[in-house]
Amino acid sequence: MALTRIAAVAAHFGRDLDFDLDRIATLIEHARSSGAQLLVLPDAALGGYLADLRDPDPDSLPPALPSDDARLTKVAELAGDMVVCVGFCEADGDTRYNAAVAVTGDGVLGRHRKVHQPPGERSVYAAGETFAAFDTPLGRIGMLIDYDKTFPESARSLALDGAEVIACLSAWPTSITNRAPRMSQDRQARLFDLYDQARAAENQVVLASSNQTGAMGGMRFLGQAKVVGPGGDILARTWSKAGIAVAEVDVGAELATARRVLHHLGERKPEAYRMGGTA
Known part of the structure; x- marks a missing residue:
C-alpha cells in the first residue's frame, strides 16, 4: 500500500x-x-489574479514573470522532495499566459498554460494550446487552471494521457453578474464544487483543487480547496477561509x-462522438 498525502491550498495572494x-x-512548511x-497552490499565487474580469485595467495587471524567474527557482528549492504546483503570470516575450508549473527541488516537472478563458482574460492573456500529463516521483499528474475545468474535455485529455492525479489551480470568484448575499448560496460556489467532483468521478482519478480567498478589486474569491476521490467523494476540504485540505490516498x-x-476510459466509444462539428 503506497499512501500519498495530498494537500490543496485556499489562500490569498496579491x-x-x-x-x-x-x-x-510558510504554506510549504505547513504542508x-x-x-x-x-x-x-492556487492560480496566480505569484503576483495575484486580475482585479476586474469585465474591463481589466492595463496599469494594474499581475507582474509577468519569465519561465526561469528566480522566484520560481526559489519555490522549487523550498519544495525539496515535495511536488509543488504553483500558478503565475508567465511572460513569453511580450505575450502573457496564465500559467502553472509543477516543481521539486530538482527543477520543473511539468508546465501548463491555461487554455480556456473567460471574456475578460482574453484581452490580457494569450491562450494555451494543449493538455499534457507528466511524470513525477508520485506518479503521473496533470494540471488545469480554473476555467479549464468547466470543460470535460480538459480533464479527460489528461486522464487519457495517463494522469492519475489532476491538480486544479484556481482564482475562482463568486458570481460577477448575480452575487448572492451569502457565499455558500452563490452560483459559482455550487459550480466550483460540482466541477471538481464531476471531473474526478467521470475520469475516475484523484483531483486536488486549490483556490484563492479574499478579494482583489471587484473580485471576491471562493476558497473551497479540496481533495476529491475517484468516485467523486470529497476526502478533505476547506470552506471560504484560508486553510489547507489534506487527504491521505493510496492513489x-x-x-x-x-x-x-x-x-470509464476503457469503455469510451469515440466513433460515436461528434467532435468539433455542429450539433
Whole structure:
C-alpha cells in the first residue's frame, strides 16, 4: 500500500511578489509538517489574479514573470522532495499566459498554460494550446487552471494521457453578474464544487483543487480547496477561509477499485462522438 498525502491550498495572494513568496514558503512548511508529498497552490499565487474580469485595467495587471524567474527557482528549492504546483503570470516575450508549473527541488516537472478563458482574460492573456500529463516521483499528474475545468474535455485529455492525479489551480470568484448575499448560496460556489467532483468521478482519478480567498478589486474569491476521490467523494476540504485540505490516498489502489467494474476510459466509444462539428 503506497499512501500519498495530498494537500490543496485556499489562500490569498496579491501583487507583492516578496509577500507572496514568503506566504508560499510558510504554506510549504505547513504542508511538510503534515506529511504532504503533493502541494497544490492556487492560480496566480505569484503576483495575484486580475482585479476586474469585465474591463481589466492595463496599469494594474499581475507582474509577468519569465519561465526561469528566480522566484520560481526559489519555490522549487523550498519544495525539496515535495511536488509543488504553483500558478503565475508567465511572460513569453511580450505575450502573457496564465500559467502553472509543477516543481521539486530538482527543477520543473511539468508546465501548463491555461487554455480556456473567460471574456475578460482574453484581452490580457494569450491562450494555451494543449493538455499534457507528466511524470513525477508520485506518479503521473496533470494540471488545469480554473476555467479549464468547466470543460470535460480538459480533464479527460489528461486522464487519457495517463494522469492519475489532476491538480486544479484556481482564482475562482463568486458570481460577477448575480452575487448572492451569502457565499455558500452563490452560483459559482455550487459550480466550483460540482466541477471538481464531476471531473474526478467521470475520469475516475484523484483531483486536488486549490483556490484563492479574499478579494482583489471587484473580485471576491471562493476558497473551497479540496481533495476529491475517484468516485467523486470529497476526502478533505476547506470552506471560504484560508486553510489547507489534506487527504491521505493510496492513489493506485483507489483508481483500481473505482475502475474494477466500470472503467470509464476503457469503455469510451469515440466513433460515436461528434467532435468539433455542429450539433
